[in-house]
Amino acid sequence: MELSKLDIANTTARPRYDREAGTLVGSRCERCLATSWPGRAVCHRCGYAPTTITSFAQTGMMLSYTTVWVARPGVTPPFTLAQVKLDDGPMIVGHARELAEGTRVPLHVVLVLGEDPEMTPLFWFEPAPDVPHADGSWAAAQSG
Numbered sequence: 001m002e003l004s005k006l007d008i009a010n011t012t013a014r015p016r017y018d019r020e021a022g023t024l025v026g027s028r029c030e031r032c033l034a035t036s037w038p039g040r041a042v043c044h045r046c047g048y049a050p051t052t053i054t055s056f057a058q059t060g061m062m063l064s065y066t067t068v069w070v071a072r073p074g075v076t077p078p079f080t081l082a083q084v085k086l087d088d089g090p091m092i093v094g095h096a097r098e099l100a101e102g103t104r105v106p107l108h109v110v111l112v113l114g115e116d117p118e119m120t121p122l123f124w125f126e127p128a129p130d131v132p133h134a135d136g137s138w139a140a141a142q143s144g
């Protein structure tokens, strides 16, 4: 298959979020179900194309996080970066906010989209003690 024959918008033109739904938008492979954010034209796991553009759950599991002490454009240190596995989607690395000191992982989190699409960061994750997850389970309250 020639990639030039795929009728898919290039990376910068593909949607990355759905502001109305408050979700990240990426891709899901119709053959192997691999997910990706930002969305990919061709599956990174099996090479199938085209992929399906899809919105992912607002909930996920934070698996790790770290404090960053180096400034980035538009971001004043210190800030927290976290590795989050979305409930029905890919692993995302993004900002985390509202974490109590000594927060333990894994921790259920919810995605928050910033109000201003020009702001950095565009989205972040917060602890989600009262949010139902895509699998029907409820997050346990965070302890200590």
Ligand SMILES: [Zn+2]
Binding pocket: 029, 030, 031, 032, 033, 034, 043, 044, 045, 046, 047, 048
């Ligand atoms: Zn695939």
